[in-house]
Amino acid sequence: MNITVFCSAYSLDERYTTPAAEFARLLGEGGHTLVWGGSHAGLMGLLADGVKEAGGRLVGISVDLLAHKSYEGADELVMTRDLAERKGQLLARADAVVVLVGGLGTLDEVTEVLELKKHALHDKPVVVLDTEGFYSGLRTQLQRMDAEGFLPRPLAELITFAATPAEALDHLKEN
Ligand SMILES: C/C(=C\CNc1ncnc2c1ncn2[C@@H]1O[C@H](COP(=O)(O)O)[C@@H](O)[C@H]1O)CO
Secondary structure (H helix, E strand, O other), X not given: OEEEEEOOOOOOXXXXXXXXXXXXXXXXXXXXXXXXXXXXXXXXXXXXXXXXXXXXXXXXXXXXXHHHHEOOOOOEEEEEOOHHHHHHHHHHXXXXXXXXXXXXXXXXXXXXXXXXXXXXXXXXXXXXXXXXXXXXXHHHXXXXXXXXXXOOOOHHHXXXXXXXXXXXXXXXXXX
């Protein structure tokens, strides 16, 4: 399966890196392909290293602006002209999307994927690995949108929150 992962480009505390490394190991051992932003920076680099070490394949979707941060050793590295084209490729290459902890870039990516899914422009599974309850605020906001009529389809059809790396991957296997 080609699994597109959105996550932080920063170096983070162990409570975030340990579950990310575990997720990478499971992804690689499962024979999956990691599709990601193609960077060696922070959590993105840790994830790619972990997948590679565990025998998985790496497809990086980089962008001209961040070419100097590109990961060396990806099986495939695609250069895109801008962030919009990169987001398009990250989704087009995906069988499923997994979201790890991240900042504004990650939030931008997952929001776009959900907006496109809302409009039925794709129907790929989107799973958030909610490490340490990092996304409890986003979850609460989305639940409120769902409860108060801001979404055209049930939230449960748009996104799933998983507590552990294994739970995230199990959900993808079932869907
Ligand atoms: C952290 C530094 C540079 C950032 N380098 C990036 N390289 C590749 N992809 C990136 C980078 N920054 C953002 N992205 C994309 O957005 C997501 C991460 O952004 P966030 O704000 O950290 O959540 C990630 O999924 C990428 O696709 C300087 O060392």
